[in-house]
Amino acid sequence: MDTEKIGDVRIVRLQGRLGEVSAPQFEDRMKEMIEEGEVLFVVDLGGLEYISSAGLRSILSTAKELKKLDGLLFLSDLRGPVKEVFEISHFVDIFRIFGSVQEALEAMPR
Template identity: 40%
Template sequence: MNLTAKATDGVAILSIEGRLDGQNASEAEAAFAGLAAEGHSRFVLDFSALQYISSAGLRVVLVAAKKTKAIKGSLICAGMNEAVREVFEMSGLLGILETADTADEAAGRLASR
């Protein structure tokens, strides 16, 4: 897994590349917590280079979504490939998370909020 965080127009974008699973979920969770601790409240989780996610990875997304809601912010999951999307779909989380096709689209949506 490779993590990249950047902030533009007040929107924090966390790109998670490779695999988000039991081996590296805690690292990704800490990265998100770090962005929230910096005062961000609008987040994009960019999955465009994510190849694989398991329930341990979904847990990170769920924790991030709950944290975002608690601080009255917004979070968008962007750029899921077919395999990643299938896991989200099975979990039922697609129905309660906001998604976008690309990180740019998600950031644009959040910048205007």
């Protein structure tokens, strides 16, 4: 995963797989950034090929943490199997999901 800061928003780009083995690393990295004071995130899933329930939980658990801090976590560019897993888990109903990072950034409060 790589990250980039645009204005007040931290963009997190995920690649490859977010499953039982990799999800804890993502969650730990997100926790670190939150502890450093970051509260606005766009997590770009365009490069993600695979997500399991462990991956979903790591994103949800991060979003729950941010919600307590009045932060935001938007998602962008869900594709293929990742989109399908979000749909069957009804995560598309609880997250704000955008077609691109740019669209997600435009929806962030200024």
